[in-house]
Amino acid sequence: MKAAFIIFDQMTALDFVGVYDPLTRLKTMDFMPKFHWQICSFCTDVADNQDLRFNPDSSQQPLGDFDLLVVPGGYGSRSLQHNEGFISWLKTAKEVPLKASVCTGSLLLGAAGFLSGKRATTHPNAYDELARYCGEVSQQRVVDAGDVITARGVTSAIDLGLYLVERIAGKEIRIEIARQMDYPYFS
Template sequence: MKFAFVIYDGMTALDFIGAYDPLTRLKTMGFMPEVTWDICAYTAEVRDGSGLQFTPTRIGEPLAGYDLVYVPGGFGTRTLVQDAGFLAWLATARDSRCLASVCTGSLLLGAAGLLAGRRATSHPSAYDELRAYTPQVVDERVVDEGNLVTGRGVSSSIDLGLYLVERIAGPEVKARIKQQMDYPYGA
């Protein structure tokens, strides 16, 4: 199983790390040694909204062929929804087994044409913006539409990561990862 974690300038670091941590534990805790992942970006230099620098392992390469493509949110989404090159690159994830986003990452999926006719969620402050891409904006922590899973605001990235772990490896693995993370909440 192969994951692509999308990063970009202006993303929210917790949006990325919140799901990255539980998902990569599938391998690091020995549940699924075959899991691999790439940190994918459209540009070589990436900083979160506070200036923290991230280093991608793949730059501008198509996102096809991944089992899971994960897109974080952040204020950078507001510019990227207008960036035709970035959106075309993101659209190469169209045939992935699962597309996931948290917070305003759903705006990017929508702008790339990947939400059509699907229910989705985002940070509550972005619901009106999200309606431009889907009329079915849902006020839930995690919304599962089969091969499209979206999470609400920033902190829900942990919940979304654990939710995806359960989809991939089952409730027992999720419970063990959650325990190792010392995560006491409902996810």
């Protein structure tokens, strides 16, 4: 399995790291030795909203060869949802079988057309913005719409990561990873 973790300028670091940590444990804890990932970006210079710097593995490369796409949220998502270049690049993930987002990352999935007619969630402050992209805005912490899974605000990133672990590798492995993380809320 091959995952693409999307990063962008002015993202929220915890949105990215909260999902990244449990998913990459699939490999580091030897549950899925063939689980691979890349950090992908539209630009080469990426910093979160507090100026923490990130280095992407690739920039503006097509995303269609991945099995999983994960998009964080953050202040940058508000303008990127209207950035034609970024959204065109994100649309190259059309054939990716499983797409996921944290917080306002759902606005980016929506702008790319991946939420059309689906239930989705985002940070409560962005419910009205999300409504134009999806069939129904949900207040659930994690919303599984089949090929797209969205999570609410920043702290739901860990929940999403563990949810994806279970979806990919099963409940027992999710329990083991949550236990290793000392995460009591999803075990």
